[in-house]
Amino acid sequence: MSGLREKLGRLRSSGSSGVPTPPTDTTASAEPVEALEKRTIQTEVPELSPEFQQIGVELKQNEAGQFLLRTIEYPLPYRHGKHELTDLLECASHLSAIAMRQNRQNQPETIEPRRLLFLDTETTGLGVGTGNVPFMIGFGYYTDRAFIVEQTLIRNPGEERAMLTYLLEHMKDKTHLVTYNGRTFDWPVLVNRFILNGWRQSGQEPGHLDFLHPSRALWRNTLPSCRLSMVEEARLGIQRGHDVPGSLAPALYFQYLSDGNASHLHGVYAHNEKDILTLASLSVHFGLLLSGVPDPDTIQTTEGEELFRTASWLELHGVTEEAERLYALLSGMDDDVAYGSGWPLALAARHKRAGRHDRALPLWRKWAEIAENSAVPKLDAHVELAIYYEHRDKQLLMALTYAEKALELAHRRARLHSDAAKRKEEKESLQHRVLRLRDKVSRERK
Structure with missing residues (x-):
């Protein structure tokens, strides 16, 4: 210029x-x-x-x-x-x-x-x-x-x-x-x-x-x-x-x-x-x-949410090697408190888009475990696991288990929220998934 x-x-x-x-x-x-x-x-x-x-x-x-x-x-x-x-x-x-x-x-x-x-x-x-x-x-x-x-x-x-x-x-x-x-x-x-x-x-x-x-x-x-x-x-x-x-x-x-x-x-x-x-x-x-050389002390002490935001920002600006390093670091985290922020689901979705289901699965499983013990549970991980086991791993019983658990959590969450229309639509979608999977499992057993 x-x-x-x-x-x-x-x-x-x-x-x-x-x-x-x-x-x-x-x-x-x-x-x-x-x-x-x-x-x-x-x-x-x-x-x-x-x-x-x-x-x-x-x-x-x-x-x-x-x-x-x-x-x-x-x-x-x-x-x-x-x-x-x-x-x-x-x-x-x-x-x-x-x-x-x-x-x-x-x-x-x-x-x-x-x-x-x-x-x-x-x-x-x-x-x-x-x-x-x-x-x-x-x-x-x-x-x-x-x-x-x-x-x-x-x-x-x-x-x-x-x-x-x-x-x-x-x-x-x-x-x-x-x-x-x-x-x-x-x-x-x-x-x-x-x-x-x-x-x-x-x-x-x-x-x-x-x-x-x-x-x-x-x-x-x-x-x-x-x-x-x-x-x-x-x-x-x-x-x-x-x-x-x-x-x-x-x-x-x-x-x-x-x-x-x-x-x-x-x-x-x-x-x-x-x-x-x-x-x-x-x-x-x-x-x-x-430049791909961030302060190592900062990276080691930074919480997961910020590391994920940093990795996403770097990836957006073409610094893919450093972004992948941070994504890998995040995938290995085992911190129940960090999972409350929501970044693991975003990271799992990123792995899914990249075809790395092997990295997404541990994140979904960990989030599902936390959701089941949460006062206000989120259903995303259960739904993703149901989709994975039905369409990729072909384990219909496992898919049905996660779908039924998601429906159970949806009923629990519906009692805590006033948005009745949205919750009704959510439950109907899960009920349809559960019925479809039950029918698939029944036909497979015959």
Whole structure:
């Protein structure tokens, strides 16, 4: 993918939906320009307060005006949580599988660490409409010797265009944005602000690596939530200590606008900075998973549900060898507690689709045993065993035994559920199976 600046020279059509193109002719469209002029008139502002200077914030100036900038440099190697950020230099290419799916590409996309922009915004609201303003845009990137975090901030609406101009300058040689829910939130919010500030939409959108979706695929059933703060603590070993929640950022910004005390924003800066570092660490985590060399300690201590989700996710992204290793590991598990989560049935179904009934049978048998001793039994394993013994192993008595047990469990479960119609249909189907099998067994004995 070429640099985003190169794309700005292409497709100058306002009807396309790509990256923004800075306006070069301020007379091209009267109404937007009038609005733009009102927004970009520079008013006299006070000197930068000591509260800003205390955390390294500087006043920046470009052709579009003023804004505030804070820059933090993390010399490499640098560890954030359990991952060295330099590890991304070795495994970044494996993230191509995620980029292909998220960007709907048929060909692998080149992922090079120095051409990634790790992006996180702090906004005045939660929606993606035009009234939501990103008052802080934080982004990180790799250089030869460091990981750099830059945080821009506006003190009034007249500084927004200068901030966006600075962001575009940093996007010009980047191929992908790395975010957490950025495809549906951060980027659409920014696109709206570009348009309102006079830019046209043009060319192809930047590539996306949005790690919210892989996180949900792996951890939606094993973590209380897939918020970034939860993921980083539970799976990346990152302890923030005192941290300003992102939900409080708008209120703290408005408090700063009200009284001019920049100390209200110190926690917002720290929160945004850590989010960007976590995006880099999460990139390493998924890069290592997709490279087939996940952390062995993590694999050994991970519960079955997450191992199954990980294996399914790896298989989906073409890492079949590592996926098969995890599937084999799961097939050998003997943990009654783990069976309560439901992954063994999903794993057995996967083995069945692959024609590996030898691997599916132990899982069905184990699940059937647990179901018979459960207060709210599930019938799936009994039904699958009845089907297997009738149609593949040709042991009709065994098939009938499992079908009759499934019908018994169905009667027990019907007493516990209010969905009478569904339970009636379930029982009728099992009754039909039992009668058919009894007839087969009777005819076989004659």
